[in-house]
Amino acid sequence: MWENGIDIYSVRVIRTRTNLYFGVGAIQYFADIADQLTARGITSVLVVTGRSSYKRTGAWEVVEKILNSRKISYALYDRVTPNPTTMQADEATALGKGIRAQAVIAIGGGSPIDTGKSAAILLRHPGKTARELFSQGFTPEGALPIVAVNLTHGTGTEVNRFAVLSIPETEQKPVIAFDCIYPTWSIDDPALMTGLSKEQTRFVSIDAVNHVIEAATSKSTNPLAVMLGKNTIELVVRYLPFAEKDPGDLNARYFLLYASMLGGLSFDNGLLHYTHALEHPLSALKPELSHGLGLACLLPAVVQAIYPQESFILADLLKPIAPDLEGKPEEAHEAGKAVQAWLNKCGVTQKLCDVGFRREDIDKLVDMTIKEPSLAGLLEQAPGYANATSVAAIYMNSFMPLV
CATH class of the missing domain: 3.40.50.1970 (Rossmann fold)
Structure with a gap:
């Protein structure tokens, strides 16, 4: 390596x-x-x-x-x-x-x-x-x-x-x-x-992974955003277990930090869309909710939703997590479950129902996402056509684990 x-x-x-x-x-x-x-x-x-x-x-x-x-x-x-x-x-x-x-x-x-x-x-x-x-x-x-x-x-x-x-x-x-x-x-x-807790270590690393999945699949993406995204996910998947096992492992922290920096550059070039647009209302309503945990709740459903439009890029991007994906649109559910399995392996099993949301909250969450101008701008970058229906579907599919 x-x-x-x-x-x-x-x-x-x-x-x-x-x-x-x-x-x-x-x-x-x-x-x-x-x-x-x-x-x-x-x-x-x-x-x-x-x-x-x-x-x-x-x-x-x-x-x-x-x-x-x-x-x-x-x-x-x-x-x-x-x-x-x-x-x-x-x-x-x-x-x-x-x-x-x-x-x-x-x-x-x-x-x-x-x-x-x-x-x-x-x-x-x-x-x-x-x-x-x-x-x-x-x-x-x-x-x-x-x-x-x-x-x-x-x-x-x-x-x-x-x-x-x-x-x-x-x-x-x-x-x-x-x-x-x-x-x-x-x-x-x-x-x-090195003083970050295991939870903080997981959540901030998951944030970096979300950055590049969105940046590599947005309407503004480019080869640089995709390449940076591939490196980011490879490094996070490889080094996160070492940092969790030994928080003082400077080698692991170095490459997780490098991955995070690459992720920041990736979405500076490719922008963000669904996961961040939908997470912001979650932590606006519940400020105690970690941003990374909110993203983790949403990510499997987002991958499932966008995979048919971006199957080639996502299959390549997710190889460290789901090596068997072939880039076929019909693999969308499999891709979402693979991301969910990786999150579970990292010790993050929570869904929206576990962090205090109810299905009755969906209408309000959708309204907050669609009507906030800066979040609507993120949705404009989403693959396909993002609207209230697609946003509601992602929230709904994030209440419980994908099965």
């Missing part, structure tokens, strides 16, 4: 639209980033994090020491929760305004980084709110420079132009996509992820 020749301790700069420091020990290269901030005349930054992981992983100890050594002042917003809200982005922005922040440093998984991206826009647009931003009330003209210190191997947000926040009062969870929120610099250090 090609991975055997990789020195995971050799930190490399991977250049996409973001300058990404990747490898074990990459957090120490925050010093290089701080020097570049200083060279740009940046002396004040807003730091956006969750409640504890930024300290527990050791990331903050390194970042704070380097900021102080470079005489870069900061304000710390450390109240981002899973499924973050527009209110949190507004609070972070207000803190940044108080110190006249010139850049944003986000430390965490998708939630803190997406909140930090949002604050970076709002700090460039005084008087605007996060709810306006996520309700398409204005189109940003730019954002402050963003530094992303990533603490999970799932979202890919450290290398792409997307952000997601919930609007609790309207029960919406929209997505935005703007070039101005590509992080200028990012850090992917596998050593910061």
Whole structure:
């Protein structure tokens, strides 16, 4: 396997639209980033994090020491929760305004980084709110420079132009996509992820798999998105069992993180459709629901639904999971069950009925999916023709295991 020749301790700069420091020990290269901030005349930054992981992983100890050594002042917003809200982005922005922040440093998984991206826009647009931003009330003209210190191997947000926040009062969870929120610099250090629990490890890895299944089968897909998708699934299937067996296995974390990064690039190019469009209403209604678990509940039914239109691509993409698929449209149910079997093997057996939803909720879920403009935009990317009927069918087929 090609991975055997990789020195995971050799930190490399991977250049996409973001300058990404990747490898074990990459957090120490925050010093290089701080020097570049200083060279740009940046002396004040807003730091956006969750409640504890930024300290527990050791990331903050390194970042704070380097900021102080470079005489870069900061304000710390450390109240981002899973499924973050527009209110949190507004609070972070207000803190940044108080110190006249010139850049944003986000430390965490998708939630803190997406909140930090949002604050970076709002700090460039005084008087605007996060709810306006996520309700398409204005189109940003730019954002402050963003530094992303990533603490999970799932979202890919450290290398792409997307952000997601919930609007609790309207029960919406929209997505935005703007070039101005590509992080200028990012850090992917596998050593910061050894503290992820088994559940977190599974869920973030499942998120990466969902990204590429959707990106490779969307109406906007391209050969790059498909190729990145194949590599992502191969790596997740190969290395997830090692990370679950030994959370401190840096080799496994390295390649799961690399897979996640590839997944972020894949959907940055190919976009998303059904699974993410249908999951956002789930976690908007139940903020305690892990995004990755919501995706896992939906994925087998989504694969079954789209397989007839994308059988050749999916048969190739899913080879590590379902090697016997031949790319025939009539294999749709078999493909969905194969994905379900892989999820079960990973220890994820829950369906919508297990996470608190009832069949009576389907009409509301369909309505939320169809009427939210950003989610309707995702549905436009789905293979075939996505409508209320196809969305309802996927929700219905996700209540119980496929049989």
